[in-house]
Amino acid sequence: MMYWQRLKSNFLLCFLFLVFFFFSTPCFSQEKQAEPQAQAAEPLKVEVKLDKDKHKGGDAIQITGKVPPGMKVNFIEIASTEAKVQVGRLDRKDFKFYLSTEIPAFYTIIINEDYMAKIDKNGTIEEKPVKEIYAKYKANKKWKIGEFLKESNADIAFITPPKMISEIKVWKSSIVRSIVGSRGEPQPSLTDKKEVKKEAARLLQARMRSLSNLFVLGKITTNEDGTFTATFKLPENAPKGTFSVVAVVDKDVKSEPAKFTCEVSFPKFYFPVAGTSVNLFGPLILALAICTFGVLMGAGGGFILNPLLILIYHMPHQVVAGSVMPSVLFSQGAGIYNYSKIGFISWKLGIGVGIFMALGGFIGPLLNQFVTLDEYKFVFGIVLLILAALMFWQTTPGYIEKSKKEKAILEEFKRRAAAAKAQKEQKS
Amino acid sequence: MKMTIEFWGEKFEANMVIGAIGGFLIAVASSLGGFGGGPFVVPLMTVIMRLPIYVVIGSSLLAIFFNTLMASSRYYFFGQTDVPLFIIMAIGAVTAGFISPRIAKRLSPIWVKRVAVVGCTYLALKLLGVPFIP
Numbered sequence: 001m002m003y004w005q006r007l008k009s010n011f012l013l014c015f016l017f018l019v020f021f022f023f024s025t026p027c028f029s030q031e032k033q034a035e036p037q038a039q040a041a042e043p044l045k046v047e048v049k050l051d052k053d054k055h056k057g058g059d060a061i062q063i064t065g066k067v068p069p070g071m072k073v074n075f076i077e078i079a080s081t082e083a084k085v086q087v088g089r090l091d092r093k094d095f096k097f098y099l100s101t102e103i104p105a106f107y108t109i110i111i112n113e114d115y116m117a118k119i120d121k122n123g124t125i126e127e128k129p130v131k132e133i134y135a136k137y138k139a140n141k142k143w144k145i146g147e148f149l150k151e152s153n154a155d156i157a158f159i160t161p162p163k164m165i166s167e168i169k170v171w172k173s174s175i176v177r178s179i180v181g182s183r184g185e186p187q188p189s190l191t192d193k194k195e196v197k198k199e200a201a202r203l204l205q206a207r208m209r210s211l212s213n214l215f216v217l218g219k220i221t222t223n224e225d226g227t228f229t230a231t232f233k234l235p236e237n238a239p240k241g242t243f244s245v246v247a248v249v250d251k252d253v254k255s256e257p258a259k260f261t262c263e264v265s266f267p268k269f270y271f272p273v274a275g276t277s278v279n280l281f282g283p284l285i286l287a288l289a290i291c292t293f294g295v296l297m298g299a300g301g302g303f304i305l306n307p308l309l310i311l312i313y314h315m316p317h318q319v320v321a322g323s324v325m326p327s328v329l330f331s332q333g334a335g336i337y338n339y340s341k342i343g344f345i346s347w348k349l350g351i352g353v354g355i356f357m358a359l360g361g362f363i364g365p366l367l368n369q370f371v372t373l374d375e376y377k378f379v380f381g382i383v384l385l386i387l388a389a390l391m392f393w394q395t396t397p398g399y400i401e402k403s404k405k406e407k408a409i410l411e412e413f414k415r416r417a418a419a420a421k422a423q424k425e426q427k428s
Numbered sequence: 429m430k431m432t433i434e435f436w437g438e439k440f441e442a443n444m445v446i447g448a449i450g451g452f453l454i455a456v457a458s459s460l461g462g463f464g465g466g467p468f469v470v471p472l473m474t475v476i477m478r479l480p481i482y483v484v485i486g487s488s489l490l491a492i493f494f495n496t497l498m499a500s501s502r503y504y505f506f507g508q509t510d511v512p513l514f515i516i517m518a519i520g521a522v523t524a525g526f527i528s529p530r531i532a533k534r535l536s537p538i539w540v541k542r543v544a545v546v547g548c549t550y551l552a553l554k555l556l557g558v559p560f561i562p
Binding site for chain 1: 431433434435436442444447448449451452453454455456457458459460461462463464465466467468469471473479480481482483485486487488489490491492493494495496497498499500502503504506507508509510511512513514516517518519520521522523524525527528531532535537538540541542543544545547548549551552553554555556557
């Protein structure tokens with residue numbers, strides 16, 4: 001009997017266990033399924049919204065949105081995605097020349113001023129206020145964007161340029177090749193996303209120049225419920241077209257880009273190669289005033305016009321030189337025509353020296369691409385000092401006396417030339 | 429290497445080695461900067477090559493034109509010419525060509541040059557990054 005009772009109780013236990021197991025398994029499985037569902041229901045999503053779809057240069061843009069509770073927006077990336085410009089850079093270490101025509105005309109990353117940058121030092125993570133890092137790099141004229149992006153952690157917000165740029169052309173340059181006016185030996189273009197990202201940052205530094213143009217320390221306020229607000233002042237000279245705004249929490253948590261359009265209306269005008277919007281009358285009045293003064297001082301306008309366009313409108317020196325240089329062709333052509341009409345040109349001398357000047361004119365624009373803005377300013381500064389010295393010499397009593405005599409001879413020759421021309425015409 | 433130039437019945441000897449090297453260097457600097465090389469080519473031909481001003485005045489313009497034409501086409505080819513900016517600059521330059529001669533009669537050229545010396549020196553110091561320049 002005892003045996004049967006024991007067997008019965010064992011059987012009951014087994015049955016109960018089986019019943020429990022049978023009903024409990026779906027429960028476990030439900031829990032297991034529910035876990036990812038819970039994750040999917042509340043993914044780490046960042047929303048970003050802008051106060052308006054359309055803005056103008058100088059506008060303050062209100063950026064709002066929401067991050068998962070407990071998280072903070074640390075970076076906001078703003079890039080012009082429609083307005084792209086050409087930027088070139090000569091790497092002085094390996095003499096490679098990099099060029100891309102797809103660089104955003106405007107680019108900036110807002111960094112939350114309270115952000116603590118995490119620096120990995122041989123496996124141990126150290127925290128440093130981004131304000132300190134920013135101040136250090138701002139004081140350094142030879143700052144490198146790659147180092148700053150890494151140290152400030154802003155590289156996690158450097159998202160749009162690598163997406164926009166499909167390739168970066170590369171040439172291996174050398175002094176000999178520069179002398180013959182060549183950019184160098186063409187190398188395979190950069191297409192690898194990692195390499196493009198690295199070089200795109202350097203090209204953007206060449207384009208935007210200073211640290212404060214590329215990175216802004218700003219207030220990004222994230223509330224307890226996860227909502228955040230930030231304000232960004234679009235520069236007056238912002239290019240026209242579509243812009244993208246991306247809010248970034250960390251490497252994995254970031255928003256989809258929000259879009260807005262920058263409108264440029266008359267009298268403002270967008271200069272597509274320079275990549276800036278400027279009031280049309282500004283450069284026009286400047287050109288008129290400076291060229292008038294330039295002709296009066298006998299030096300043309302470019303000497304003063306070019307540095308002013310760079311200093312006032314922050315236009316790239318490559319574009320300033322490339323746009324001002326051809327503008328004197330008309331006045332030079334008219335001058336040559338007028339002098340040739342009265343036979344006042346020695347073609348032998350003009351063409352003899354002119355051929356070598358054409359050679360120089362073949363090389364100069366190439367060097368213009370190779371030099372940085374600081375080097376350009378240095379060369380221009382020296383040229384202007386020489387010009388000032390030359391003009392000072394022209395105001396000395398000795399020179400004035402000499403020039404009076406020369407002017408008299410010049411006028412006499414002009415008269416003779418005109419008379420001879422008139423005689424010839426009468427004969428014919 | 430000397431080259432004989434005949435100008436209105438007179439003969440001049442021009443040192444073309446100096447002319448070639450000087451012209452080349454001026455052209456490199458001026459096309460790099462994007463300005464005409466007039467104020468430098470004229471002294472090169474008059475002071476260094478010792479040619480009289482009446483020979484130089486038209487001929488230097490022709491020589492510079494070679495540089496401007498070559499550099500402008502290179503800049504255009506390199507994609508560095510902003511056409512609207514060029515048009516604005518050209519309007520300014522051409523209009524200045526009409527205005528200047530009218531103003532020139534009323535101004536002392538020496539004073540214009542003195543103002544230019546101050547202006548160029550100021551700009552040069554600013555470009556060279558000399559401290560305490562506003």
